[in-house]
Amino acid sequence: MPVAIYIxxxxxxxxxxxxxxxxxxxxxxxxxxxxxxxAIYHHFGLKYPKFHKMDYLSKAGxxxxxxxxxxxxxxxxxKPEEVGVVLTNASSSLDTDxxxxxxxxxxxxxxxxxxxxxxxxxxxxxxxxxxxGESAFFIFETFxxxxxxxxxxxxxxxxxxxxxxxxxxxxxxxxxxxxLFLVEKNLNKADHPLAAIGTESMVFKKENLNKIYHLINx
Amino acid sequence: xxxxxQDLKVQIIAQLNLQEVKPEDIGDDQxxxxxxxxxxxxxxxxLIVLLQQQYKIKLSNAEDGPKVFRSVKTIAEYITxxxxxxxxx
Numbered sequence: 001m002p003v004a005i006y007i008x009x010x011x012x013x014x015x016x017x018x019x020x021x022x023x024x025x026x027x028x029x030x031x032x033x034x035x036x037x038x039a040i041y042h043h044f045g046l047k048y049p050k051f052h053k054m055d056y057l058s059k060a061g062x063x064x065x066x067x068x069x070x071x072x073x074x075x076x077x078x079k080p081e082e083v084g085v086v087l088t089n090a091s092s093s094l095d096t097d098x099x100x101x102x103x104x105x106x107x108x109x110x111x112x113x114x115x116x117x118x119x120x121x122x123x124x125x126x127x128x129x130x131x132x133g134e135s136a137f138f139i140f141e142t143f144x145x146x147x148x149x150x151x152x153x154x155x156x157x158x159x160x161x162x163x164x165x166x167x168x169x170x171x172x173x174x175x176x177x178x179x180l181f182l183v184e185k186n187l188n189k190a191d192h193p194l195a196a197i198g199t200e201s202m203v204f205k206k207e208n209l210n211k212i213y214h215l216i217n218x
Numbered sequence: 219x220x221x222x223x224q225d226l227k228v229q230i231i232a233q234l235n236l237q238e239v240k241p242e243d244i245g246d247d248q249x250x251x252x253x254x255x256x257x258x259x260x261x262x263x264x265l266i267v268l269l270q271q272q273y274k275i276k277l278s279n280a281e282d283g284p285k286v287f288r289s290v291k292t293i294a295e296y297i298t299x300x301x302x303x304x305x306x307x
Contacts, residue, residue, distance in 0.1 A: 047238075049256075053235045106271075107270055110260050111263075114260055
């Protein structure tokens with residue numbers, strides 16, 4: 001039987017802004033991609049040396065997950081196997097694939113090669129947070145909230161997951177858009193900051209996913 | 219040898235993207251893997267690439283890797299030995 005599922009947090013990285021729960025929390029209009037990602041890393045006081053070795057897709061997705069989970073996710077609330085990650089995008093890992101291809105003209109870079117799959121960003125998020133639940137990466141031409149709602153609801157309704165990080169992690173060249181959602185079966189309305197404005201906007205359904213996606217996309 | 223060790227520290231930081239590490243943070247004899255700098259197997263491959271790109275040295279025997287890449291000093295000694303052998307040929 002389907003259970004109530006909620007979007008308990010959202011986060012995103014647009015061309016020049018970082019969002020948390022539908023509010024802009026950081027802005028830098030002048031930086032190019034590498035500097036913008038590094039500026040986000042420093043702004044949020046992150047300390048994770050592995051970050052500097054990641055490709056841009058993983059950096060962007062990982063940074064968004066840090067913003068998403070900060071103050072919204074209690075480590076230990078779920079078993080590692082109960083939290084999954086389901087991500088989607090349009091360009092797969094093409095940004096890094098092309099850089100790796102260039103490197104093969106001299107000496108192929110092992111460090112680039114290991115990022116020539118889109119689901120590596122999921123691995124980076126899972127390693128950081130000790131998550132071991134179901135994970136999957138899908139390629140779509142455009143953001144597909146209908147698919148995300150159906151796929152993640154199925155995982156939660158069948159008790160495969162209790163919580164899931166899901167969303168859109170698109171990056172190629174100088175174009176990027178990251179939109180992540182933390183989705184949970186249970187909602188402690190008394191404690192949750194978003195509950196004060198009413199839980200209807202937090203229900204995990206395509207209309208709410210779409211609304212947040214378009215807010216972050218501008 | 220001292221100049222080579224200093225050069226290697228700068229090159230290792232650049233090659234491995236160790237952006238939060240400074241050359242002076244790396245001891246000459248400090249282990250590079252596991253308990254030292256915490257490098258992993260992909261980093262080991264990048265060190266092999268560094269030797270090829272910067273010093274034109276190909277690690278001929280993979281089993282020598284752990285001994286050669288134990289520390290910056292052992293890498294410098296390997297390069298020095300290799301260059302000495304080449305100059306004699």
